[in-house]
Amino acid sequence: xxxxxxxxxxxxxxxxxxxxxxxxxxxxxxLLLEKDYxxxxxxxxCITGVRQQFSTPATIRTAMSAVKLFENMKDELxxxxxxxxxxxxxxxxxxxxxxxxxxxxxIQRKFGLDVSFITASEAKALVPHLDTDQLLGVAWCxxxxxxxPFKVVLGYARGIRDNxxxxxxxxxxxxxxxxxxxxxxxxxxxGVTYHSSRVINCAGPWARExxxxxxxxxxVEPERHEALITDGVQYENMPMLVDYRxxxxxxxxxxxxxFIGCFTPEVQVPGKDKSSTLEFMxxxxxxxxxxxxxxxxxxxxxxxxxxxxxxxDGSPIVDETPVKGLYCSVGMSGHGFMLGPALGKFLAEYxxxxxxxxxxxxxxxxxKFGDKEAMA
Amino acid sequence: MRIDEHPILKFExxxxxxxxxxxxxxxxxxxxxxxxALHAAGIKTLSxxxxxGRPRGFFCAIGKCSSCMMQVNGVPNVKTCMVLAEQDMExxxxxxxGKLGQVDARQDYNRKKIxxxxxxxxxxxxxxxxxxxxxxxxxxxxxxxxxxxNTQVGGQLIKQTHMFFGSKDHHxxxxxxxxxxxxIDGLNENVQVLTGTPVVGYYPDKELAVIxxxxxxxxxxxxxxxxxxxxxxxLSFPNNDLxxxxxxxxxxxxxxxxxxLPGKNMLMIGAGNxxxxxxxxxxxxxxxxxxxxxALPTIGAYQVHASKLRRCGxxxxxxxxxxxxxxxxxxxGATIVELDDNWQEIPGTERDVQVDTICLSVGLKPTTxxxxxxxxxxxxxxxxxxxIPVRGHNMMTSVDGVYVAGDASSxxxxxxxxxxxxxxxxxxxEKLKGVSEEISKEKQHxxxxxxxxxxxxxxxxxxxxxxxxxEACK
Numbered sequence: 001x002x003x004x005x006x007x008x009x010x011x012x013x014x015x016x017x018x019x020x021x022x023x024x025x026x027x028x029x030x031l032l033l034e035k036d037y038x039x040x041x042x043x044x045x046c047i048t049g050v051r052q053q054f055s056t057p058a059t060i061r062t063a064m065s066a067v068k069l070f071e072n073m074k075d076e077l078x079x080x081x082x083x084x085x086x087x088x089x090x091x092x093x094x095x096x097x098x099x100x101x102x103x104x105x106x107i108q109r110k111f112g113l114d115v116s117f118i119t120a121s122e123a124k125a126l127v128p129h130l131d132t133d134q135l136l137g138v139a140w141c142x143x144x145x146x147x148x149p150f151k152v153v154l155g156y157a158r159g160i161r162d163n164x165x166x167x168x169x170x171x172x173x174x175x176x177x178x179x180x181x182x183x184x185x186x187x188x189x190x191g192v193t194y195h196s197s198r199v200i201n202c203a204g205p206w207a208r209e210x211x212x213x214x215x216x217x218x219x220v221e222p223e224r225h226e227a228l229i230t231d232g233v234q235y236e237n238m239p240m241l242v243d244y245r246x247x248x249x250x251x252x253x254x255x256x257x258x259f260i261g262c263f264t265p266e267v268q269v270p271g272k273d274k275s276s277t278l279e280f281m282x283x284x285x286x287x288x289x290x291x292x293x294x295x296x297x298x299x300x301x302x303x304x305x306x307x308x309x310x311x312x313d314g315s316p317i318v319d320e321t322p323v324k325g326l327y328c329s330v331g332m333s334g335h336g337f338m339l340g341p342a343l344g345k346f347l348a349e350y351x352x353x354x355x356x357x358x359x360x361x362x363x364x365x366x367x368k369f370g371d372k373e374a375m376a
Numbered sequence: 377m378r379i380d381e382h383p384i385l386k387f388e389x390x391x392x393x394x395x396x397x398x399x400x401x402x403x404x405x406x407x408x409x410x411x412x413a414l415h416a417a418g419i420k421t422l423s424x425x426x427x428x429g430r431p432r433g434f435f436c437a438i439g440k441c442s443s444c445m446m447q448v449n450g451v452p453n454v455k456t457c458m459v460l461a462e463q464d465m466e467x468x469x470x471x472x473x474g475k476l477g478q479v480d481a482r483q484d485y486n487r488k489k490i491x492x493x494x495x496x497x498x499x500x501x502x503x504x505x506x507x508x509x510x511x512x513x514x515x516x517x518x519x520x521x522x523x524x525x526n527t528q529v530g531g532q533l534i535k536q537t538h539m540f541f542g543s544k545d546h547h548x549x550x551x552x553x554x555x556x557x558x559x560i561d562g563l564n565e566n567v568q569v570l571t572g573t574p575v576v577g578y579y580p581d582k583e584l585a586v587i588x589x590x591x592x593x594x595x596x597x598x599x600x601x602x603x604x605x606x607x608x609x610x611l612s613f614p615n616n617d618l619x620x621x622x623x624x625x626x627x628x629x630x631x632x633x634x635x636x637l638p639g640k641n642m643l644m645i646g647a648g649n650x651x652x653x654x655x656x657x658x659x660x661x662x663x664x665x666x667x668x669x670x671a672l673p674t675i676g677a678y679q680v681h682a683s684k685l686r687r688c689g690x691x692x693x694x695x696x697x698x699x700x701x702x703x704x705x706x707x708x709g710a711t712i713v714e715l716d717d718n719w720q721e722i723p724g725t726e727r728d729v730q731v732d733t734i735c736l737s738v739g740l741k742p743t744t745x746x747x748x749x750x751x752x753x754x755x756x757x758x759x760x761x762x763x764i765p766v767r768g769h770n771m772m773t774s775v776d777g778v779y780v781a782g783d784a785s786s787x788x789x790x791x792x793x794x795x796x797x798x799x800x801x802x803x804x805x806e807k808l809k810g811v812s813e814e815i816s817k818e819k820q821h822x823x824x825x826x827x828x829x830x831x832x833x834x835x836x837x838x839x840x841x842x843x844x845x846x847e848a849c850k
Contacts, residue, residue, distance in 0.1 A: 129476065232426070232473040233452050247486070257426075257473045278579040278594065282490055285592070290485045294476045297451045300576075 005031040005166075007198040007351070008186055010173050010210055012036075013043035014149060014337050015329050016202035017156035018344025020165060021077075026352045030165030031194055033186065035172035038157055041204040042336055043149045045306025047227050047260045049240045049252055050338040051088045051144040052113050055104045058362035059315060059339070060111050065357070066342035070147055073341070077155030081147045084255045087239035088144035089123060091291075092136045097244070101139040108141075115141040127238055129292045144240065146252055149337050156344075176214040176326065183214065183325040198351065200327040205272050205307035207330035216321045219369065220331040223310050224269040225262055226280040228303035230295070232257025241291050249287040259295065263287060276303045308334040312369035318343050319365035327351065328365065378416050379635045383660050384537045384551070387635035395465035402467075409527060410456035410467055411437065411444045412634035420619040420706060422446055422456060426472040431705050433619030437626035439525055439574075440607040440743070443617075446470055450477035457629075458572070460527055491593045495521040495568075497804050498584055498597035500575045500746060503531020504790045505603035505782025507559040508797030513601075513805040514566035516815060520801075521595065522567065523586055525574035528633070530556030531605060531782075533790055535628035537660075538653050538681075545825050546791040553632075555790070578749040582777060599777045599804040602747065603797055606740035606761065606783035611645060614700040620707030624654040624737035631661050639733030643710050644668040647692050651737030652677035656684050658735075666729050669696040671715055678834070698734065699726060707734055740787045747784075750775050755848040759841030761787030766848045769823060771800035779804060788838060795826045 007023050009016045012034030024030040034040070050070060052063040069076070070083045092098045101117060108115050120135040157167055175187040176199055185195040203210040205222035232254075240252035251261020263284060281303050288295050311317060311331035316339065318329045329347050332339065350356055361367065379387065390406030397414060404413035411422060411434055421431040422444045434444035439458040448454040448467050452474020456467070468474075497513050499506045502524035510520045528534055536552020547555045563569070570588065575595075577585035584595040608623035610616065622630075622638060624646070630636045642663055644655045647670035655665050668685065673694050675682050682692060699711040699721065714725035742761045747754065752765040753774035765773040765780050772779050779800035782793035799822045806815045830838050 231453050233476040234473050236476060276579075278577070278583055278585065281577065281585065282592070282594075286485045286488065289483075293479045293483065293485075296479050296483075297477055299453065 003192070003194045005029050005194060005196040007031070007200065008033065008194055008196040009200045009202055010186065011041070011202035011204055011206075012038040012153070012157070012167065012169060013041050013202065013204050014153055014156070014340035015204070015332065015344060016200070017153050017160065018341050019200055019202060019329060019347050020344075021156040021159040021163075022345045022348030023351065024160045024163035024165040026348060028352070030160055030163070031196070032160060032165065032167045033171045033173050033188065033194070034167070034169045035206075037169050038167070039150055039153050041206070042306050042309065042332070043153060043204075043340075045227065045304060046149055046337045047250075047252065047262055048146045048149060048254060048337070049088065049144075049250075050146060051141065051240065053088055053090060053104065053108060053115060053139060053141050053144065055107060056315065056362055057107075057111070058358070058360055059335075060108055060113065061358055062339050062342045062346070064111060064113060065345070066339055067143060067145065069341040069345065070145065073147070073152065073155065077159055079151055079155035079158065081151040081155060082255050083145060083147045085143050085145045086237060086252065086255070087140065087142040088242060089127070089239045090139040090242045090244070091248075092138065093134050093243075093245055094136070098136050105139055113141065114143055115139060127241070129236070129238065129294050130241070131291055131293055140239075146240070146254065152337075152341070173210065173213070176210070178214050178323055178326070181322075181324055183323055198325045198327070200329060200347070202329050204330070204332070204336065205309050207309055207328065211321070211328065211330075214321070214323050214326050216323060216326065216328075218317060218328060218330055220309050220311055220317070221270055222272045222307040224271060224273050224305055225264070225308055225334070226276060226284075226303065226305045227260065227262040228281060228284055229301050230259040231299040231301050233298060238292075243287070243291055247287060249284060249291075251288055258301065259288065259298065261288060272307050274305045274307075276305055308332070309336075316343065316363050317365055318347055318360065318363040321365055377637045379631070379637060379661055382635070385553075385632060385635070389635070393461060393463040395461055395463065395467060397467040398469055404461040406460075408461055408634050410446070410448065410459055410461045410465070412457075412630060412636055413461045414456070415630060415638070416634075416636045421469070422619075423469055424471040425617070429471055430617055431619055432617060435610070435621065435626060436608055436623050437629040445474070447474040447477075452477065458526055491588075492596060493521070493593060494596045495519055496597065496808055497521070497599045497601060497801075498582070498595050499523065499601045499603065500584070501531065501603035501605055501782070501784075502529040502569055502571070503603060503605050503782060503793065504533050504556070504559065505605075505784075505793040505797035505800075506531070506601065507556075507563070508794040509601045509603060509779075509781055509801035509804070510567045510569070511559055511562050511801065512798045512818070513801035514564050516802070516805040516809060516812075518566060518805040518808055520567045521597075522569040523573045523575050523584075523595075524569065524571045527571055529560055529569055529571060532625060535625070535632040536790065537632055537657055540791060546829060547794075552790060559794075575746065578746045598808060599779065601779040601781060601797070601800045601804060602784060603780070603782045603793070604743040604746060604784045606742050606787055608736065609739040609741055611698070611736050611738050613698050615702060618701050618703055618707045619705070620703070620732055621701060621734045621736065624650050624735050627733075627735050628654055628657065631657060637661060637663060638735075639731070640664060641666055641731045642733035642735055643698070643712070643729055643731045644735045644737060645698055646670065646737035646739075647682070647694070648676040648737060648739070649678060649681060651735075652681045652685055652692070654735065654737060655690060656681065656688075659685075659688055659690070663733070665690050666731055667712075668692045669698060669712060670694045671697045671719065701734055707732055710734055740783060742784045742787065744784060747773060747778075747780065750778050752778060755845065757786075757841050757844045757848070759837045759844065760785075766845065768849060769799075770803040770819070771796055772803060777804075777807070786838065786841060792826060792829055795822050795829065798822050799826075
């Protein structure tokens with residue numbers, strides 16, 4: 001068997017499969033290796049939201065490109081990924097939030113995003129179930145949305161195979177072969193060596209371990225986040241409701257009827273622990289009912305946990321590393337699913353013809369880490 | 377149709393009440409479930425499916441299948457087989473999901489306290505295993521709380537009108553319905569049994585999430601005994617979702633608990649003990665049983681049960697299965713077919729039978745979600761019903777202080793479920809209160825009794841399963 005490939009991708013989440021899809025589409029012979037099953041890491045554990053309301057130029061533009069890709073995904077991949085423009089509402093309950101949101105909106109509008117700050121009663125008209133107590137207004141972007149992470153990955157994976165690429169699951173990469181500063185291939189736990197002059201680290205929460213295999217110490221750390229999903233009710237076209245107060249949370253009604261959501265824990269929990277806590281279930285249901293009281297009558301179906309792969313500034317690292325031919329698309333900081341399609345396309349284009357669509361220095365490997373992203 | 381006369385059972389119905397379903401008044405009796413009352417009124421289609429909008433009636437009648445979900449008093453997705461009918465209730469059928477209702481007044485969710493209740497032993501399920509565990513643990517002084525998701529205690533015993541076999545210790549010659557009552561009557565003041573109270577989650581350090589009076593309650597226990605029973609297997613054939621296709625247990629619930637006939641004429645699939653016994657019970661209740669089909673070349677049921685059916689002229693067709701159900705919105709008949717030695721359909725042997733009810737008795741699957749949440753080591757042992765928690769002779773799982781008993785541990789009979797429950801209860805109380813000669817003697821007795829029950833040719837499969845389980849323990 002010929003084990004030479006044009007490119008080897010490590011990781012079978014949205015990042016790995018989208019990158020692999022666009023590379024295979026350009027004619028490259030792609031091998032994707034996943035240590036578990038496709039979507040087993042962070043992608044299959046996310047809460048399905050896709051937003052463009054970011055606060056820095058590169059994130060805003062990447063997210064806007066991603067939404068365009070989501071919109072056309074059914075035609076592109078032949079899979080209905082349940083893309084729906086259900087929108088995102090960022091809720092402001094104090095003046096400081098109002099100011100911060102308005103400032104962001106100004107930046108976002110510069111890039112052509114249709115986003116505005118609307119009053120609480122305007123929000124209530126859009127979401128009749130919303131509790132507007134103490135709500136001063138919301139940042140509202142109707143073109144934000146949601147999609148099924150499982151179907152997106154399925155679509156990209158099928159595309160890779162249709163384009164002649166290979167995907168091997170339950171095949172863990174244990175070593176990256178580097179000679180004279182150039183990447184040469186990978187070795188797996190099964191003892192198999194695959195050869196390529198290009199390897200892409202798309203390992204999500206395991207990105208640091210994978211980087212170290214080539215001597216590259218990426219500044220990323222996994223962090224535990226919990227989530228839950230309710231029983232379904234008839235779809236009411238509710239946007240993702242984001243409440244950033246200390247006792248807030250964010251959730252959306254899936255087009256399939258269920259409400260899915262999470263909150264950022266006050267004290268961060270480092271590591272890849274995937275166990276669920278009673279505390280989260282109690283607290284999340286309380287927080288959801290505060291925002292949409294009618295949820296009181298809806299049962300919780302299941303809860304789970306997953307890992308964010310965090311960078312110090314909350315923006316991803318998408319670049320070639322100092323090892324020639326070793327690329328990384330990591331540190332999604334909780335935004336992998338929403339940015340994934342665009343980052344896959346951008347990195348593929350960069351690998352094929354050496355150019356980025358716009359200034360991507362915000363995501364550069366060698367950047368200095370400064371401020372945290374405002375809407376992280 | 378309600379059963380007025382029955383050779384064994386007497387139905388004491390509660391006060392007559394009335395509720396509204398899709399705008400129509402429905403007569404019901406206090407103490408019966410919404411789904412049962414609707415059946416009595418001839419309404420078998422309770423919902424329409426989410427994706428295809430196909431009509432659905434209930435399959436299981438004990439809260440496991442979810443096809444009886446309706447909107448009740450504004451609350452979406454209520455399993456109507458588990459909720460009692462009440463005067464003036466408003467019931468609406470759902471197409472797909474229910475609607476997100478309105479709540480009257482905004483509440484201060486920050487101040488809402490989630491109740492926490494402490495107990496020594498929490499027992500999940502009030503069937504034969506759970507009640508036996510409570511009976512013996514409480515006898516030796518342990519405080520027990522038993523959580524039952526259905527409206528009645530007794531589990532599947534409350535519908536068993538046949539007499540049990542075995543020795544006196546196995547309640548021989550006593551009908552299942554009476555055994556259940558005996559267990560309930562034997563409970564002392566150390567035991568609290570809560571019905572309509574499902575356990576929905578297990579968390580570390582033996583904390584259980586329980587839905588009590590439609591609100592979350594946390595139970596903190598020192599020992600947990602899980603006796604969640606089993607769910608009925610489905611068989612795949614076209615139109616197996618038509619209203620009128622039931623699990624055998626659901627038919628028993630309707631007939632023997634609610635006193636309501638599932639239909640006029642029926643086809644039974646599966647000639648194991650349950651299939652044959654339920655077919656006989658249907659006959660007793662006045663239903664015409666067209667035939668009992670069995671895919672195997674031999675009848676699995678005890679001969680004494682099968683002979684009773686045959687004496688009544690009911691054909692038991694071995695090497696036969698159902699090919700499809702048919703009917704417009706409900707079961708109107710079935711196509712049956714003969715099988716060859718390789719389980720393949722023999723072309724040309726198809727024939728149609730006109731029935732309004734199809735009953736499936738094709739095995740059970742242990743209900744194991746709680747063990748998975750608790751992180752118990754699981755093993756797949758087909759002889760014991762599939763995936764089950766690994767456990768020792770004392771019924772403790774790999775998680776210290778978490779026990780299993782009954783069908784959740786291995787698909788057997790009520791007799792063994794009671795003994796397993798008893799063993800779990802005894803071991804739990806021994807670990808809580810200290811070793812005593814009396815408890816040790818009891819445990820040895822239960823072990824011997826279980827061995828006795830599993831002796832002989834009918835216990836062979838279970839013995840093989842138990843041997844595999846011993847292997848898994850190492």
